[in-house]
Amino acid sequence: MFKTRMGSGKSIEMSREEIQSDIEKGVEAAVENGGVDPLAPDEIERLVELHCIPAKFIGIERGKELVTTFDGGSIKLKRLDISLGRIVDAQIFERVLCTDSAEFAHVDYSFKPIKPIVDSEQIEFKQALQVTVVPMFYGAMPNLSLYYEPVGSQPNPSTVMMEEGDIPKARRAIEKTVEMGVKDMVFVSRKMHEVGADGINFDTVGSAGEGDFLASLKAAEKLREMYPDICIEMGMSSEFILGMHGDLEYKGVNLAGLYPHEQVQLAEKAGVTIFGPVVNVEVNKSCPWNLARSLTLYKACREASSIPIHANVGMGVGGVPMSEVPPIDATTRTSVAMAEIGKMDGL
Secondary structure: OEEEEEOOOOEEEEOHHHHHHHHHHHHHHHHHHHOOOOOOHHHHHHHHHHHHOOOOOOOOOOOOOOEOOOOOHHHHHHHOOOOOOHHHHHHHHHHOOOOOOEEEOOOOOEHHHHHHHHHHHHHHHHHHHHOOOOOEEEEEEOOHHHHEOOOOOEOOHHHHHHHHOOHHHHHHHHHHHHHHHHHHHHHHHHHHHHOOOOEEEEEEEOOOOHHHHHHHHHHHHHHHHHOOOOOEEEEEOOOOOOOOOOOOEEOOEEOOOOOHHHHHHHHHHHOOOEEEOOOEOOOOOEHHHHHHHHHHHHHHHHHHOOOOEEOOOOOOEOOOOOOOOOOHHHHHHHHHHHHHOOOOOEO
């Protein structure tokens, strides 16, 4: 019997046969849901072997390491009640945790609330850039839900559709928030680029449906026109785009229901330079099942892309259990699988 985990993080034991069965079922689920090619038999066998290594954590051969990018880096320690300040947090990520990049972010982590305080953000961000060496991103979420009532000015589409049955009104609200979101994303990103940001990270894209994705694509397109050399990372929120509107398109492609290998092609056309696909973990399934499913969809995304793919492998995504501090036995097996089998460019 081999120790592994559930998607919730619960420790369990499984036989080699049970692990292989779950991996095969995870691959089948990805093929059925995403319409992608399955993993090859030798890739499945390697994934089984990774889960049967008795060591608590594992690694890959020297020289085959992947680079890492982060979301919300400068506020992660604060979430653990370690209040050192964002600049010190960034230095810790660079000099203690040895990350390949770092990210500066506001605790609200959305473009809309950052806009009114962008001047003070520029000052502190510039200070962080001056005391760090690794590439430093400025990151935030498009988070179009903040533009809806009761915190925003636009009618909430869910309320309008469910209580009033007025679908055209709901769609108009979504379309309006796309316009508002693009303006805020471009404004804040431009300000951060001007003080020296090495990159801009659009994080948790699509959390408010396909309008959220559309706003991010349009913002990326505008920024690329303004700054041809700008680095834009786009990290998704879910494996497929939720169809809250139903008819929103980008370059003739309907956005609702797109999976990672389809999302990345539009992101690339918009001018995105690093793409972070997401596959959500199912907590009632095992880690072997979840990792196999994630890996199958990520590998298809990698093969469909000509820009770097930095797979999301954090809390509750990419085969990593849904726990506040992801267990190292699961994260290291995920990392090795993404490098060896998925051929990712980064994590």
